[in-house]
Amino acid sequence: MTTLVTGGAGYIGSHTLLYIKEKNEEFVVLDSLQTGHREAVQGATFYQGELADADLLDKIFSENDISAVIHFAADSLVGESMKDPLKYYENNVIGSYHLIKKMVEHGVKKFVFSSTAATYGEPVSVPITEDSPTIPTNPYGETKLAIEKMLKWADEAYGVKSICLRYFNAAGADPEGKIGEDHQPESHLIPIVLQAALGQRAHVSMFGDDYPTEDGTCVRDYIHVLDLAQAHYLALQRLEKEEKSGIYNLGNGNGFSVKQVIETCKAVTGIDIKTVTAPRRTGDPAVLIASSNKARSELGWNPEYSSLDLMIKHAWNWHQHHPDGYGD
Numbered sequence: 001m002t003t004l005v006t007g008g009a010g011y012i013g014s015h016t017l018l019y020i021k022e023k024n025e026e027f028v029v030l031d032s033l034q035t036g037h038r039e040a041v042q043g044a045t046f047y048q049g050e051l052a053d054a055d056l057l058d059k060i061f062s063e064n065d066i067s068a069v070i071h072f073a074a075d076s077l078v079g080e081s082m083k084d085p086l087k088y089y090e091n092n093v094i095g096s097y098h099l100i101k102k103m104v105e106h107g108v109k110k111f112v113f114s115s116t117a118a119t120y121g122e123p124v125s126v127p128i129t130e131d132s133p134t135i136p137t138n139p140y141g142e143t144k145l146a147i148e149k150m151l152k153w154a155d156e157a158y159g160v161k162s163i164c165l166r167y168f169n170a171a172g173a174d175p176e177g178k179i180g181e182d183h184q185p186e187s188h189l190i191p192i193v194l195q196a197a198l199g200q201r202a203h204v205s206m207f208g209d210d211y212p213t214e215d216g217t218c219v220r221d222y223i224h225v226l227d228l229a230q231a232h233y234l235a236l237q238r239l240e241k242e243e244k245s246g247i248y249n250l251g252n253g254n255g256f257s258v259k260q261v262i263e264t265c266k267a268v269t270g271i272d273i274k275t276v277t278a279p280r281r282t283g284d285p286a287v288l289i290a291s292s293n294k295a296r297s298e299l300g301w302n303p304e305y306s307s308l309d310l311m312i313k314h315a316w317n318w319h320q321h322h323p324d325g326y327g328d
């Protein structure tokens, strides 16, 4: 029994591969390498290509005894999605449509989906539970929500069982430093601060200091990428045991402000990082904190690396040793 992992060369995908490999799961990887890195995937059958390539998907499903799919492949930049929403509809929604269609044709009925807290939009209350209203404030979140809905109907009509994992803010890296985070261009807070610590940026811009939070900067729930990986493994296990679809938040339930993250980066690196206050970034909610009780109780999820300090230490280890990321 083999799992097809799409987008396995990306940040969260590659850490999930590392994790499920240790659990002796068999898998093959499909990635277009538009944003992923070939070096991030070691020791796996690798197919390079697009989700819309029907012949390639037929080949993958025919050549391997695939029983489940973990679907990471997607565009995931909120800002870019505001400027080019059709790219997000094409790559995320239409790409997922092609994948799910081929799963149905090949009789594959287990699906773990990489979703996001961006499906909620501006929260009505925190911590956010899975039954909170979903009113995305950007096309990225909107396309992920559209895929969740496609999966709901694919369950009703074809019996495709899916677990949708809504991540909050992924952070950290493999503790042994084999793989890490490398986005081109980088837009996430922690890698940007660490690039400033390495002298690759003159300063860090804090987007807004007048939010209704304790120190005026946005508050986020950071979750270690390997804890996300654990949740994907548990989701697969659960689909094996019980044919039941579900949606789960993944976060630690602790909020850290942009200022607190920068201070923690300073403490971890021992480097004084210059910050400047910049205007708010469009579409940023003030506070995003998850309630992940459902994932804990139903999936048995138990995050191992919940300290922000540790997440930043692991990220710093990666960035120090790979200042140019994968260098590709």
Ligand code: UFG
Residues within 6 Å of the ligand: 076, 078, 116, 117, 118, 140, 168, 169, 170, 187, 188, 189, 190, 192, 204, 205, 206, 207, 208, 218, 219, 220, 258, 281, 284, 288
């Ligand atoms: N920030 C800065 N300066 C920077 C970069 C970020 O102040 O240079 C701030 C942002 O404004 C935000 C916080 O740091 O308040 C975190 O920003 P990130 O870009 O690291 O993460 P986001 O919260 O915007 O996005 C994350 C995921 C998205 C997902 C979203 C859900 O990366 O994929 O959470 O809300 F959609």
